[in-house]
Structure formats: structure tokens, C-alpha cells
Amino acid sequence: MIDISTFLQVVVSALLLGGIYALIAAGFNLIYGVMDVINCAQADMMMIAMYLCFWFFELYGVHPLLMLFLATPLLFIMGILTQRFIIDRLLGAPLFIQAIATIGLGYVLQNLALLFWKEDYRMIYMEYTTAKTMVGFISLSLPRLVAFVGCLVMIAMLYMLLTKTDFGRSIRATSESREAAALMGINVKHVYALVFAIGAACAGIAGVFTSTFYYTYPTVGAVFLLKMFVVVVLGGCGNVLASIAGGLIVGLAEGVGSFLLLPSWKDAIYQVIFLIVLAIKPTGIFGEKKV
């Protein structure tokens, strides 16, 4: 018979990872929803943040969670620079070209990481990252739980930024029509730069959280990127809030799948779910483009 507590442990543990997927996807969806740009380097930016956490811990003993205050602004700036020099010229370009450019960027990031830091798998070993906590009768990894909550909080904050602030309103206006927004005095270039930077920051925050319980290595982005795409399509392309649903579903599927099937089939599970969703409702559960 299935051991309920092991089952729940595996499933919930995987579900928690879904929070990370959701945050990365939320950043991606924000960028896509507002700028119509596909940022394939999203997960690689997360990787950079992960390395920042690792090295600051290794060299200076900084607690990874503190890196939220350092990595986030750094990624934010990186986002602004990327937008200024690369993304800006991709606005309105055919999607394929955008993908090529951002994948190229991703390659550069991945391989610079490979060049400087080697391909070894890194892990932050400290009391915090190996801590466990009990939720009900299941034992869960503490950093994972904190990451999950943290990511959801971030998405909620992002949502509030978009709906409750003036700046959020300018963002939404720009996403609906850049001409109309410009006519209303909104500096579209600034909005785009900030939106991309926020998207990058989302990836950064996700990276900080992930570094506390996941291996850090140059190509870790590739793994998360594919899952991110599935999350995005599941929830709805460009739909920031729906990323949560998409992330949870993918996380859940991974958990259940790895419990029922051999772990080596895990990678195929979310792909199959994804193909099914594409067949039934390609625009995603909650529909597209609701920034």
C-alpha cells in the first residue's frame, strides 16, 4: 500500500518547488505581457543570482537570504542594461528572432559561468539549508518552505504593484497600447526598462531562494527554463497571477509523477501535461495576457 506520509512528503516537497517556477514565470509573463518579448534568458539570470549567493556565502559567509537585498538590485540593474542594449531593439521583431537573441544571451551567461566557475555542482552548506521542519506529520525542508512562501509573497507584491499603484497603472496602460500610453504622457521607454528589470529581479529573487536548497551549476537555468515555459502556457501567456496556478500544477505533477513512476521519467511528465493542455486549451487555464 502507498505509504501516505512518504507520498505526501514527496508530493508536497515537489509542490513547494512550484513556487519557484511560479515566480520565474511571473517575471517572464510580466515581460511578455507588457513588451511582447520572450525572454529565454530568464532562468539564466536566476542562475547568476544563485552563483552570487553561493560565492558570497563561500567567501564572506553571508547568509543567502540576506542576498535578497544584494542580488535583487544587482539583477535589477542587469535587467536595465540588458533592456537598454539588447531588448529595446527587439521590440516588434518577430518572435523567433527575439528567442534567438535571448537564447544567445542565455548561452553567454551560462558559458561565462562555466568558464569562470567550472561545471561543478555547488551547494550552500550551512545549518539553515539543511534544516527540516514539521508541517502536520510531514517533514519538509525548511529552506524549501521558506522559498515557497517567499515566492508567493513576491508574486502577490508584484500583483499589488501592478494593480494598486500609479506605476502599475502606467505599466498596464503601456501593455494595452503603447501609443495611447505615450499620448498620455507615460514614458514608454522607461516603463519598458523598468518592466524588464522587474522581470529580471523576479528571476533573481527566485535564484536567491533556490540557492538555499538546490544545486548551483552553470546550466541549471536550462532545467528551469523548460519548466517555466510549461508553467507559462499552462497558466496563460502573459498572465502574471496565473503563474501561480501553472507553477503549482507543474510542481504537483512532478511530485506525483516521481512518486508513481521512476524518477527518470520525471522530465517527461510535465511535457506530456503540457502537450495535453496545448491540445485542449492552448491559451492556458486563465487565458492570455492579463498583466
Next chain:
Amino acid sequence: MPSRISRLSSSRFYFPCILFIIALLLPVWLPPFLLHVAIMIALFAYLGIAWNILCGYTGKLGWGHAAFFGIGAYASTALYMTYRVSPWIGMLLGAVFAAAYGAVCGIFCFRFGLGGHYLVIATIALAEVMRVIFINWDGMGGAWGLLMPVVPDSWYELQFHTTRIPYYYIALAMLLVILYIEIKIVNSKLGYYFVGIRDDEGMAESLGIDTFKYKVIAMVISAALTAFGGTFYAQYVLYISPETVMPVGLSTDILMGVVVGGMGRIAGPIIGAAIIQPIHELTRAYIIAYIGRGGLDYVVAGTIMVLVALLRPRGVIEWIEKVYNKVIGFLPSFATEETT
């Protein structure tokens, strides 16, 4: 579009002819490492053209061709290892299997009218599913892959060790054959219909084109042709595994060349491969020699991708064409140009 190709007597063919002659004589003076680079250029030019037939001409961008490549590699390798079937025959069967999976992918994707980014992710998903299947398929070596038994040089078994030259000529021959196939397709009803689908599907339908059928046909042809490349690669490196012949990165490698060179153009994939592959191989070799690990080749490749996307999204071929046409203007022509 197609009409230009048939004017064989025009001076536009000087340069390709010269190139062809150089290509034939290349192995004579190239050192082994550069010969390897040349083989890679030929292979990726071949794969790029196969990809181009679907993506450049119909405009339906797939990112899952690694699956077809891998199916070709595995089919011929498995058949050889189990029944000592010559890879030449294994190739054909590999193409059949790849065509079948191509039909599955095509029917699934196009039945639901997928296009744009949905198609990209769908084809990636379909390729990843295939990769995971092979990882778990113990009969095919699972995650460890298959190690080809080494035999003395043989054309029947398609293995050569004393020199790489036969591999080069095989790759060159494959490239010429697929070029011929491409030109034939471009000038045929298929070619017109593919481009029609790319330019405007609605209008294509209104002219009696069954867009679903032709998109699937394009996918199947592209898949089968890609598989041949997989078999060649298997015979060249003598070791295959899901990580080396089916990863998403391989699909990216294939299409990178075409995008850099120019999509939907006959010479595009060749130019692209001729740019990307040498950079890959040379940077990898020298950097590994100096630093001891890889990575720089993809940094360069990545940078090229970004630059091409920003500056020359239609491919380097546009720029080369301008230069080329200027040069042609100075050359005499053999005969008067026919008009169609």
C-alpha cells in the same frame, strides 16, 4: 523565387562552381583537425537544410529536430549492433522511423493549428519526451547510450580510422544530395505551397491549398532527412547517448546556423554552418588547450546569435549577396541569360 535557379549558364554560378571544386580538393591539403571542422560544417549545413525545408520555407518553426536526428542515430546503431545491418541500410530505416515520429508531431501540432511560440514549445516538448523515452529504454543503452563496436576500415560498416577523408566525402555527398532535393522541392508544387503557407495561410487556403496536409508533409520530409544526418554522426563518433544526440541544445545548434546564414534561402544554412562550426570547434580546441575547460565556444556562439538577431535578422546572406552581386557585375558571362 524558383525561376532564378534554372539559369545554369549565367555568371551567378561561377562562385558556387569554384567553391565546389575547392570542396572536392580540400582533403588533400587540410590537416586532420581542420578536416574534422570541414566535416562538421558539411554535417551542420546538411542538417540546417533539412530543418530549413520545414521551417525556412513553411515558416513553421520547430525546435525539436534533435529527436529526429537521434532516432536516425539510434536506429542505425541498434540495427547494426543487433543484426550487423549495414548503416547504409540502417539509415533508411532510421529515416522511416523519424518520418513516422515526424508525422506524429506534425499531425499533433498542426491539427491544433499551433504556430509561433506555441509550436516552438510543443516541438521542444515532443523532442524531450522522445529523449526521456530513450533514457529509460534499457534496450537502447538507457542513459549510458550505445558504444559502437570498432571494426577495421570498411565502407559496408561505414567506419574509417586511418583517415577521416572518406567521412568527408560522404558528408559532402550528403550535402550535395540534399541541396539537389531542396532545389527540386523549391521548384515544385510543394515549394510554392510551402512558401504560400509561410506568407499567408488564409490566402493559401483560399487557393485550394490544404495547409494542414502540406505542413505535415514538410515536417515528415524534414524529419526523414535529418535522420540521415543522425546516422552519419553515429558512424563518425561511434558513441551515442540521449544527451549527445537528442538534447534541446542540439536543435538549437542546428537552427542557429540557419538563422545566422539566412532562413528560407538555399545557401543560408551552408553559410551559417560555415560561420558557426569553425568558431565552435576552433574555440573549443584552443580554449580547452589553454584553460582546460570548455565554454568559450558557446559564449562566442551566443554573442553571434545576439548580434545577428539585432543587426541582421534575415541572415548574413543578405550582406553576402550584396557583395557577391557587385563582384558578379564585373565578371563576363558564358552565354546569354535565358528568360523564363
Next chain:
Amino acid sequence: MSILDVKNVTKRFGGLIALNNVNLHVGKGEILGLIGPNGAGKTTLFNCITGFYRPESGDVIFDGQNITKLTPHDIAMKGVARTFQVVKAFHSMTVLDSVTTGALCRTRNVDEAKRQALKTLEFSGLLKKKDIPARSLTIVDRKRLGLASALATEPKLLLLDEVVAGLNPVEVEEVTKLLRRIRDSGVTLFVVEHVMRLIMSIADRIIVLHHGEKIAEGKPVEVAENKKVIEAYLGERYVA
């Protein structure tokens, strides 16, 4: 003898009823005009006839066959061709290639298709421009190209959606002559138009659509006098 019968066709988009129980027929060899204010449902009707939309209810019978549920390409193969209101073109192809693509629906042989295409180009007055890429054409020529490509499929019935919109009177006159040539060659024409000069001079009968319903039908002169029609156009009255 009607070549096309539209029976009780209704088309809805969510809550909006675009076509409400529309009934009409097109006689073989005639030129039938379809007019109506913007948003009346004319293009929607064309889309339903040619398979781009599927009506919620009703039937479209072409040459005795029920084509309501067929795909656009099947319908085109059966002999119904069309042009598009927002002019469509194969932008990377030359004029000749475009029309050849249309001709290829009747033959597999590219050379034969090209021959047919050249004939069609001559008929439509585009022969001199055959090697120009479609994206370099003027709007006028692009419309003519769309028409020529459709003609190359050797249709029995040709649906034209605002084929002279944006053309000056001289150009309209040229197109009018071309349409007459087309009809004389045996093709039935079903023409949607806003430019009254064309419709009045060329149509044998006119149908008027308003808010998705047929409000008038008859000879051009009759329709021009019809009170309901005048009302629909808000009092404006075009004199041929």
C-alpha cells in the same frame, strides 16, 4: 439556375448576431452585388460561404453540393474562389509565382501551372509586372494580383470583397471592364462593394444587408429607390 444557395444562415460571435437567417441565391452566370453599411455582415457572409467561418445554423449549397461544413481549401477546389477585403498577398513571391500557386490547384505540373498563370496574368492586365515581388506592388496592383491568383484556380464562382476600394475612377473603370470579361468567360460573380459606381453599372441584381439581415433585393434601379435601403445608409443616395 442558381449556382449558390445560402439558406437560413445564422452566424453568432458570442452574444453578437452577425448574420441572422440570411437567404439568398446567386444565379449561374450573373453578377450579383452585395451592399450594406459597414458592419452589416458582408465579409462575414463571404467567410461563411468560403469555409473560413462555420455558421451556427443554415446551409450553403454550391452547384448542388452542401459545402457548409467544408474546409476553405476543399471549397476552393470545388470552384469557389475569393479575394479578401484587407488585401492579402504572398509577399515574398513574384506576381507570376503568386498566380502560379493559384493555378497549381488544378495541376501538379509546375510548368503547366506557369503557362496557365501567364494566360491569367495577360487576361488581368498584369503580364508586364510578372517578375515584380508582391511586396513591391502598389495597393491597386496588389488587389489585381489577388484577383488574378483567385482566377487562376479556374473557379465557377468568384467572390470579390471590396475589390475597388481606394481606387480612383479611372482604375475603377478598368476593373469594371475586367469583371465583365470575367463574367463573359463563364465565371459567376458575387461582388461586395461600397463604390456604387461599380455596383450600379455592372450588377444584374443587388442584395442589401443591414445588421446581418437582408433588407432588400432586386435590380439596381429598384434597390436604389428602396426606402429601407436609403434609411440604412442614413439618407445618402448614390446616383449611378
